[in-house]
Amino acid sequence: MKSLSLLSTGSVCFALLACSTAADPPPPPGGGGSGPTAGSGPTAGSAPIAGSAPVAGSAPEGGAGPTAGSSSGGTGATAGASTAGAAPVAGSGGMPASAGSGTGGMSASAGAGGTPGGGGAGPLDATTFSAGWDGALLQYPCASKGASVDCPNDTTCVSVAGQNKPSSVIPAKLNGATTPSTWTVGGDASKTYDVHVLIRGVVEAYNYVGGTIDKTSGTPSSRQDLFGKDGAPQSNANTTNGSDYNWYVLTVTPATGTAKKYMLNAVQNSENPHTSNLTQHRSFAITEDKHIIMSGGSKVTLEVGDSNCVQIMNCGDQAGGSCTSPWTISLANSTPPIPKTGTFTQPFSANGSFGQWVAFDVLDVVMQ
Secondary structure, eight states, X not given: OOEEEESOOOOOOOOOSOOOXXXXXXXXXXXXXXXXXXXXXXXXXXXXXXXXXXXXXXXTTTXXXXXXXXXXTTTHHHHHHHTTTTSTTGGGGOOHHHHHHHHHHHHHHHHHHTSTTSSSOOOEEHHHHHTTOTTOEEEEOOSXXXXXXXXXXXXXXXXXXXXXXXXXXXXXXXXXXXXXXXXXXXXXXXXXXXXXXXXXXXXXXXXXXXOEEXXXXXXXXXXXXXXXXXXXXXXXXXXXXXXXXXXXXXXXXXXXXXXXXXXSSBOOGGGOTTTOTTTTTOEEXXXXXXXXXXXXXXXXXXXXXXXXXXXXXXXXXXXXXXXOSOOOOOOTTOSSOSSSSSOOOSSOEETTEEOEEEEEEEEEEEEO
């Protein structure tokens, strides 16, 4: 189960009842304070839990019990186990310190069993914490058959090229229906959480303004990780730097404080899709394994925009031709399954062309 782990844990262990004494070590010589038989009985004298019981240890008649005196060493195990430590005979071992230490190691697990995760509230499910973000599959289909490797975005996209304002947001589709792409996570707003999420999909590249990129070695095709932080989309008027390519921005907005932005398809300036053959008219498979820090109750939003409402089709690692080798990415072993309902056939195709998509799998959530 994917779970929310709490880092602070408390356990208090008490030795209360006796266990079978058959496996316990024999007492030190002279441990029995009463009768030679009781003192020599290895099991009776060594019953760790029995000896650790406060009642047994404090019993004044500790070694006087006639049963202990009459029991042989071999049969003392049953007597010691059945009397749990309440029997004065068990306390006759005369080794309360040894007995106490024997049960100390055993009682720890018993005490911890009642308080999974530390403070008594058992582990929380990461899927529940993420409130629908976990398992979300967002599809960006071509509106119609494209030419070469380009196709028009969904018909709900409105072109805003040449205007100095944010690009229009392209609504995502899931099984043909418009899909909300905003989720409010659970947790305590006064605490922060490390959310471990696996982001997979097929996207085109974008040259953001500012920010940092996690991986820059190799080519965008080979690294399959285009994740970055704190960048912003180009002005729509700046087609020279790629405003007419699709941008993918994940925004995490806390209940109070400043929103944090994460880029899912960022490339370096030298890889600008308007000037570099590494990215121009190409799509990319992404598998981004990331830890995102957020406070409880934060709102997570995925926005996808484009100034000219044209996307690069999923044609795999090629920039032209017949688009015969589109990317496919395994979504096996996702929990919950992706998609949660219905089916998702790869390569994702709609209206005669291979479109883009993004899926989220929240793997784990740890309170900091």
